[in-house]
Amino acid sequence: MTTKPSFPADFLWGAATSAYQIEGSPLADGAGVSNWHRFAHRPGTIAHGDHGDTACDHYRRYEEDIQLMRELGLQAYRFSIAWHRIFPEGRGRLNPKGLDFYLRLADALNNAGIVPCATLHHWDWPAALDDQGGWAHRDSAQWFADYAHTLFRALDGRVKHWATLNEPWVIVHAGYIEGAHPPGVPAFAKAPHAAHNLLRGHALAVQAFRADGAGQIGLVVNLEPKFAASAKPEDQAALARSHAYMNRWFLDPVFLGGYPEEMADIFGADWPRFPEEDFKLIREPFDFLGINYYSRTVVRDEPANLPVRDARVRQRAEHTAMDWEVFPEGLKTCLTWVKQRYTTLPLYVTENGAAFADPPAVAGRVADPRRVAYLRDHLRAAHAALAEGVDLKGYFAWSLLDNFEWAHGYGKRFGLVRVDYPTGTRTPKDSARFYRRVIESRGAVL
Numbered sequence: 001m002t003t004k005p006s007f008p009a010d011f012l013w014g015a016a017t018s019a020y021q022i023e024g025s026p027l028a029d030g031a032g033v034s035n036w037h038r039f040a041h042r043p044g045t046i047a048h049g050d051h052g053d054t055a056c057d058h059y060r061r062y063e064e065d066i067q068l069m070r071e072l073g074l075q076a077y078r079f080s081i082a083w084h085r086i087f088p089e090g091r092g093r094l095n096p097k098g099l100d101f102y103l104r105l106a107d108a109l110n111n112a113g114i115v116p117c118a119t120l121h122h123w124d125w126p127a128a129l130d131d132q133g134g135w136a137h138r139d140s141a142q143w144f145a146d147y148a149h150t151l152f153r154a155l156d157g158r159v160k161h162w163a164t165l166n167e168p169w170v171i172v173h174a175g176y177i178e179g180a181h182p183p184g185v186p187a188f189a190k191a192p193h194a195a196h197n198l199l200r201g202h203a204l205a206v207q208a209f210r211a212d213g214a215g216q217i218g219l220v221v222n223l224e225p226k227f228a229a230s231a232k233p234e235d236q237a238a239l240a241r242s243h244a245y246m247n248r249w250f251l252d253p254v255f256l257g258g259y260p261e262e263m264a265d266i267f268g269a270d271w272p273r274f275p276e277e278d279f280k281l282i283r284e285p286f287d288f289l290g291i292n293y294y295s296r297t298v299v300r301d302e303p304a305n306l307p308v309r310d311a312r313v314r315q316r317a318e319h320t321a322m323d324w325e326v327f328p329e330g331l332k333t334c335l336t337w338v339k340q341r342y343t344t345l346p347l348y349v350t351e352n353g354a355a356f357a358d359p360p361a362v363a364g365r366v367a368d369p370r371r372v373a374y375l376r377d378h379l380r381a382a383h384a385a386l387a388e389g390v391d392l393k394g395y396f397a398w399s400l401l402d403n404f405e406w407a408h409g410y411g412k413r414f415g416l417v418r419v420d421y422p423t424g425t426r427t428p429k430d431s432a433r434f435y436r437r438v439i440e441s442r443g444a445v446l
């Protein structure tokens with residue numbers, strides 16, 4: 001007889017979104033042009049010519065969405081703040097109307113008994129900052145810290161759970177290596193500097209929080225367990241490079257004080273020497289680590305595939321609509337790896353979810369059995385990590401709503417709640433109902 005999972009009474013159950021993916025109204029109330037608004041309107045960048053001009057219309061429908069969160073039984077809501085609404089040019093002039101939206105959002109969440117969990121930067125920022133050098137500019141760290149400091153003071157008492165950055169690795173890999181995200185032009189030699197300034201900005205923001213904030217502050221990273229396709233030395237070497245590149249690039253400096261040695265191998269002559277005092281700053285302690293987990297990758301050596309010289313070996317297993325392998329045990333692998341290698345800090349699963357080709361709503365229902373199974377199996381893995389002593393404090397399903405899936409546009413649906421575009425009609429899926437039962441039973445239904 002297997003015992004039913006039981007999550008701690010203070011375990012925080014939530015769902016997550018991000019500003020550009022759901023808000024719409026990109027230029028409302030004095031907001032500046034963001035990098036993603038400009039990028040998405042550049043022909044050829046986003047599937048089907050999609051963009052975030054309307055998205056889920058959350059900027060105007062946030063009260064309806066908070067009612068949805070209450071119906072789902074959510075205890076917390078992870079959202080991000082659009083920098084360009086606060087500082088339209090990135091620095092200097094503050095836009096009170098832009099700030100006011102987040103004051104209203106936080107108040108409405110608190111009044112609904114839902115913990116606001118704010119991410120300061122989830123990839124969108126004023127286009128003006130990209131024009132001034134972006135994250136590759138050494139001053140970007142201070143731009144970010146000044147923006148963060150403003151928000152800590154403005155939302156003091158309303159928001160007590162902060163994350164500095166969402167997935168700095170994606171900002172660098174997609175934005176500077178691939179060019180598939182803004183700034184949109186591959187700039188290989190700039191990538192290490194952008195990564196370094198993101199980490200410096202994170203640390204300076206934590207210092208600003210210590211001076212003027214209240215509550216908890218953390219960092220959110222994406223992790224993806226890597227496995228070698230074979231025991232051959234070349235595949236083992238590819239595994240080491242791939243693992244260092246995606247999983248250790250940011251965590252080694254913040255917890256161990258230096259970059260993985262594989263980075264110099266990957267970047268070669270473009271790998272800089274950074275000032276020693278930077279590493280002291282980057283190790284600024286913070287309060288929790290958020291982990292975004294979706295899948296794992298099996299890799300082999302592929303010398304032609306620069307810069308990491310690896311290639312994915314697709315597995316004979318279930319895959320999501322993103323062609324990501326469904327691999328629930330990988331969540332436990334990530335959580336235990338972080339605890340063993342880096343830290344006993346509290347951990348949150350800040351994103352976990354899947355896109356599937358959901359059917360349309362019929363009579364107020366959306367049958368999404370594959371997402372129900374995905375959530376069930378990954379929550380079981382999360383509970384197994386808890387049982388092994390991981391200090392897991394919460395779980396945020398990605399995502400509350402179907403939304404703008406970056407370069408994929410609206411064709412990939414991750415939501416617990418279906419959004420029919422462009423009417424914006426919301427329909428909770430079966431997975432939302434399942435998640436509510438999980439929360440009510442503290443996992444006993446898993």
Ligand SMILES: CO[C@H](O)c1c[n+]2c([nH]1)[C@H](O)[C@@H](O)[C@H](O)[C@H]2CO
Pocket residue numbers: 018021166167170222223292293294351398405406414
């Ligand atoms: C490669 O998976 C990453 O960890 C990852 C997946 N996701 C993310 N990061 C982002 O944080 C979200 O904005 C995406 O919408 C979401 C779904 O794609």
